[in-house]
Amino acid sequence: MRQSTALDSAAQRLRDLHQIARPLLLVNVWDAAGAQAVEAAGSPVIATSSVAMAGVRGGSDGNRDRESAFAQLRQITAAVGVPVTADLEGGYDLSPGDFVDAMLDAGAVGCNIEDTDHASGTTLLDAEAHALDIIHRTANAIRDLDSRGAVRN
Numbered sequence: 001m002r003q004s005t006a007l008d009s010a011a012q013r014l015r016d017l018h019q020i021a022r023p024l025l026l027v028n029v030w031d032a033a034g035a036q037a038v039e040a041a042g043s044p045v046i047a048t049s050s051v052a053m054a055g056v057r058g059g060s061d062g063n064r065d066r067e068s069a070f071a072q073l074r075q076i077t078a079a080v081g082v083p084v085t086a087d088l089e090g091g092y093d094l095s096p097g098d099f100v101d102a103m104l105d106a107g108a109v110g111c112n113i114e115d116t117d118h119a120s121g122t123t124l125l126d127a128e129a130h131a132l133d134i135i136h137r138t139a140n141a142i143r144d145l146d147s148r149g150a151v152r153n
Contacts, residue, residue, distance in 0.1 A: 077107025
């Protein structure tokens with residue numbers, strides 16, 4: 001289970017870095033050594049790249065191999081002392097609640113929303129419909145986690 005105090009602090013730091021007049025530059029990494037190098041160079045946050053992470057595992061981007069992806073993410077988050085935001089494909093076919101649990105258990109406090117239609121492999125999802133669906137499902141998952149006492153303000 002996640003260590004909520006450390007994750008809450010990292011999540012707040014990541015949130016504080018998001019400022020309207022000051023864009024946040026995210027440097028993507030694919031392993032712990034790269035994450036440490038980016039942190040040592042002064043980055044206040046680490047981001048991951050799903051295609052790069054899959055590539056170093058010998059795979060390809062496409063919402064596959066979730067166990068390896070989350071294990072790799074755990075190595076990255078354990079190697080640095082700054083918040084990590086993760087590119088985790090399309091959620092690896094997890095429900096929103098299970099996805100949030102897995103992401104937090106791996107130590108990440110942010111994620112991006114995949115926009116590739118992996119079923120077709122060649123097109124992007126409709127941005128508005130996809131965003132609304134993700135927001136709705138994530139809000140429901142957070143409410144569910146909150147009802148179980150897993151979310152703290």
